[in-house]
Amino acid sequence: MTAPARIDRRTFVTGVGVLVVGFGAAACAPSPAVQPKPHGASEANPLGPVTYPQVDSWLALDAQGNVTITFGKVELGTGVETAIAQLVADELAVPIARVHVVQGDTALTPNQGYTAGSQTLTSGSIPVRKAAAEARSILIALGAQHFGVPAGRLTTRAGAVAVNGSPARTVSYAALLHGRRFERTIQAHPPMRPAKDYEYIGKPIARVDIPGKVTGPFPYVHNLRLPGMLHARVVLPPGPGATLSAYDAASLADLPEKVRVVRKGDILAVVATSEWNAVRAAQQLAVTWKPGPELPVYADLWDTVRKTPGADRVLIESGDVDGTIKSAARSLTARYEWPFQSHGSIGPSCAVADVRAHWAEIWSATQGVFPLRGAIAELLGFAPKVVRVRYAEGSGCYGHNGADDAAAFAAVISQAVHAPVRVQYMRGDETAHDPKGPAMVHEYRGALAPDGSIAAWDAHVWTPTHSGRPDGKAANTLPGILRGAAAAAVTFVGGDRDAPNNYAIPAQRVTITDQKTAVLRQSALRGLGGTQNTFANESFVDELAHLAAADPFAFRLRHLRDARARAVLEALRADYRRGRGVAFVRYENTQALVAAVADVSVDRRSGAIRVNQLWIAHDCGLIVNPDGLRNQIEGNAIQAASRALKEEVRFDPQRVTSVDWASYPILRFGEIPDVMIRTIDRPQERILGAGEATTTVIAPAIANAVFAQTGARLRRVPFTSDAVLRALSGDAKKT
Amino acid sequence: MSIRLHVNGTAHEVRSPPDTPLLYVLRDELGLGGPKFGCGLAQCGACTVTVGGKATRSCVTPVSAVAPNDVVTVEGLGTEDHPGALQQAFIAEQAAQCGYCIPGMIMGASALLRETPHPTDAQIRSALNGNLCRCGTHLRILRAVKRAAGERA
Known part of the structure; x- marks a missing residue:
């Protein structure tokens, strides 16, 4: 398991002389104890979660009272390094400055699969947090021995155990443990501290990585020099x-x-x-x-995707979908298209x-x-x-x-x-x-009941897998492909994400055609299929609202039963009005709940869209770091606006022609909308991820806003000026 | 023939050939990790430094074209322990995610504030329009630049 000792002892410097990972703490380095129990694959853990039952696999407390966390997930710039330190500092009752997080290292950390799918805090944090809670209960027991009093009379604070009511009777964790290992299995439900005792969770703790990033010496892999x-x-x-x-x-x-x-x-x-x-x-x-082999003519991309063979998988089927649509007085069909994106x-x-x-x-x-x-x-x-x-x-x-x-x-x-x-x-x-976020095609049919509610919904999604990740196989890397490694079996991940909508509709069918091949090599891009599928779902529900002559905001509420879902929409009621667009998602149907309202201006002569303002309401359960959360929501909103307005990877028959920022433009400072955020904190609910969910609602909110302003329906991303002019002139209405 | 270069207030004799882009001299010869390679085409601004106070794309600027002007990189504005005013403002606003573009943003802002000490939102957006950020921290960057200019956003 552990790499040869001589590798462990190697250190290196960046170009600016910073020691990146010191092994001075090697004496107390936590030890991964491998006891794999695979069950239930996901994007983050394609082979199923691997459990490490020992406290020592996750954290160590050295003789100076410093805490080292060995975390199998990694900081991708989203602030999880700080959030993990907050969680551990509160569960262990230590000052956060004492907590150091060692990230993904096959010689040191547990195998927690991929840092993906907004799962780092949702599921990835759980074993670390439990290990910290277990460690605290061990330290309380040691404190009880030390003072000769029952554990119930002890409290923990700032890395020390104290006797209630006797401020002088305090002993530090370091003095109790003497740098030894904990040598204890984590219980299924170790005693967790109550929320009222939190010192860091729920507070906008400044990120530990930002000072190094804004002053230069941060140890990016780009800065490594051996x-x-x-x-x-x-x-x-x-x-x-x-x-x-x-x-x-x-x-x-x-x-x-x-x-x-x-x-x-x-x-x-x-x-x-x-x-x-x-x-x-x-x-x-x-x-x-x-x-x-030649690539298709670019304009034929979506017909190529539509015709690529695959296996149909019915995700949801309820009621008489075909009969309801056939007999309905008011019905609708629409096709939505999403390009390859980098x-x-x-x-x-x-x-x-x-x-x-x-x-x-x-x-x-x-x-x-x-x-x-x-x-x-x-x-x-x-x-x-x-x-x-x-x-x-x-x-x-x-x-x-x-x-x-x-x-x-x-x-x-x-x-x-x-x-x-x-x-x-x-x-x-x-x-x-780079492996691209894949192009997809959606064909939808829907029908209204006589009372104007949605009676039937029939969605069909054509997509390859959204994960071409390494998964331990050379053939999943570009050099492996270029060396002719035998292709690895395809596992279908992420194309079905959010394909089922979140509305109460009597007759529904959602079908996905899982395709083994794609025009370009593809893999996971923020939101996976949730981004494309939510664009289709939230555009189509808007189209049905229009067919019903209903207000799109009220129309969504009419079909939502879940109280938390209704609450995120209600949080934007004052921001929504006619002429603006709205969209909603419950990410992965079980994760964060997000609603967006978009305000846009459309230049009818040039076709240019300007997104003026985005309002986001966001419920991800317990909020660990409110400022970190806002940073994620804002970033998702702006990046997703860029993807919606500008981004498509183009190609000619021989090659990809999107090769730089001129041929693959993204949103610039002059085009950045204001983003207003309404977060809903639910301290009693479990933590849900916030790394992706907001991305999914932005494109449909913008498309719905353009429709509300102009009557032109945009059914293909990106919403370029040409596409807007075509939609304004009616071409797009022929779909 | 070596080139004499002033970087962050210190003189250096550069060994790299004169046509070497300044970026590679700063990173590989002088060991400065702040300026980043982003595109090599002056399209993204990740490599931005100031040369004689003006924002300059170091990825396309031959080192020979720089002397004798003073080059300042983000390292020249402060350190982790003693960040400069702009860096403090970026920390206060938590204006970074991955942070790869941020040293270029800060140097672009530094050049702007030198010419325009109290810029409007529109002036900041215009000055940084050629600096790309993919994480979407633009609004925080705007607030940080305004904070550094003494105008709380």
């Missing part, structure tokens, strides 16, 4: 399926250093001591590629690998160190136990961007050149080759 490290750039094929015919090393002769060229199958890379020389070499290396990370993916004869160490901004380890081990021909993958934060990923591929490339290249290697993608590598 002794003797070389810089590599990959030279990627122009399009999917293209193969490498030949390259001419002589084309690099004029560079100031002798640049090495690495070729493994269709993997091609250049390696130099100077990063700039590696960049130049990648640009000027003469390469001949044999083109792959994660659009501002920093192209980067990784550092040090591969030796018998072991390897990889630093990556991956969302899952363990699943990536298996994939890299396979590429290297190593056993997974001699490969250590360590998380180092990167540019925001918002899903499965190029981070895992960059790490796998770095490993392959380091093995080839027998030296530590840093790989960073260039802009075009990331934008053109």
Whole structure:
């Protein structure tokens, strides 16, 4: 399980001389005890959750009273590192400044699968929090021995146990434990502290990572420098399926250093001591590629998606859907389309690998160190136990961007050149080759009852899986594909997310066609299918409201039974009015509840949409960090507005043509709407994630606002000026 | 022939060839992690530093074109223990998520505040229109710049 000791003892510095992970605390480093009990796969844990029943697997308390958390999930820029520290500080009753979180490291932390699906606080925090509660009960028992009083007379505060009513009788945790391990199994229900005792939970605690990020020395993986490290750039094929015919090393002769060229199958890379020389070499290396199969004509993308074979899966069926629609006086059909979209990370993916004869160490901004380890081990021909993958934060990923591929490339290249290697993608590598959020097609039918309520709803969704994550298989990485690794079996994840709506409708059918192939390589992008499906659901319910001549806001409330669902809509009642658009979701039908209202201006001559204001109401149960939550909601709203208004990955028959910020524009400062947030705190409810849910309601809220303003219905993302002009002239109404 | 470069108040003799973009000199030769590679095309602003007080895309600026002007990176404004006024404002507003774009934002704002000490919202948006943020922290960045300018948002 644990990597060789010599790897554990290695340390490294960033370019600014900061020790990234110190092992000075190695004496108290928690120990992962592996007792896998797989059950129930999900996006975060495709192989099912793995439990680590020992307190020592999750936290350690050293002789100075410092607490080290070993957390299998990672900080992706969303603030969970701080939120986890808040939860542990309160359950253990220690000052938050004493809590240090070690994130995803195959040698140190439990395997908690992927940091994905807004599950980090929802489920990922549970074992850490329970371990902290268990540790506190152990410390109380030790305190009872120490003072010779019953545990019931003791309180805990600021890392110490005290006797009630005797302020002088206090002993620190450190003095009680003496740096020993806890050596205790976590009970099913350890005693948790009551909310009234919380010092940090529910408060806007400042994020621990922000000072380093705004002053420069933050240890991004991009900033890592190892002794003797070389810089590599990959030279990627122009399009999917293209193969490498030949390259001419002589084309690099004029560079100031002798640049090495690495070729493994269709993997091609250049390696130099100077990063700039590696960049130049990648640009000027003469390469001949044999083109792959032609991509469809771009305008035919959605017909191609619609015709791609797959297996139908009925997610919901109730009532007589076909009969109701056939006999209804008022019915409607509509088709919605979503393009391929890129994660659009501002920093192209980067990784550092040090591969030796018998072991390897990889630093990556991956969302899952363990699943990536298996994939890299396979590429290297190593056993997974001699490969250590360590998380180092990167540019925001918002899903499965190029981070895992960059790490796998770095490993392959380091093995080839027998030296530590840093790989960073260039802009075009990331934008053109990150696994894309997939294009989807939705065809809907619906009918109204005579009283104007929805009588029948028939939704059909065409989609590939939304997870092409490493899952321990080389074939799920780009270098694995380029080396011709046998394709891994497809697991269908995320295409069905939020395909069922949240409304009370007597006759409903929701069908998904799970497709094994897609036009471009695809994987998880924020919200997965929930983003596309909520666009379709919330657009269609708006269309039905229009058919019923009903107010869209009231129409939604009429069909919502759940009190929390109604409450998030009611929270925006004062912000909603005619001419604005509204949308609602209960994310994954069981997670956070979000409503959005959009105010837009439409220039009827140019077709340009300006989103002026977005109002968001958000209920994610217990709020751990209200400012962190607002930051997430705001970020989701702006990024989702960008996806709705601007973003599509385009291609010609040979290649992806969206390769930079000119060909893949995103929202800019001048276009950013104001975002007003109404959070609903429910301290008695379980914590629900907030990393994605808001994303799903933005595109439909904007489309519904455009309809409310102009009568033009936008059924395809993005809502470009051309699309708006076509809709205004009526073309879009023919669907 | 080496190039003499002033960065954050310190003189350096640069070994990199004169056509090397300033960004690679700052990151790889001087070991500064603040300026970031984002696109190499002057499209995103992640590499922004100030040269002679003006916001400059270091990814497309040859190091030879910079001397003798003073280069300032985000490291030149303060440290984690002693952040500068703009950095303090970004911390106070918690104006970051992944933070990759933020040093470029701060240097763009620094150049703006030098010319326009009390900018309007529209002036800030205009000055930072070429700096891209993917996490969607724009509104916090606006508030942070206004806070630094002494006008609480």
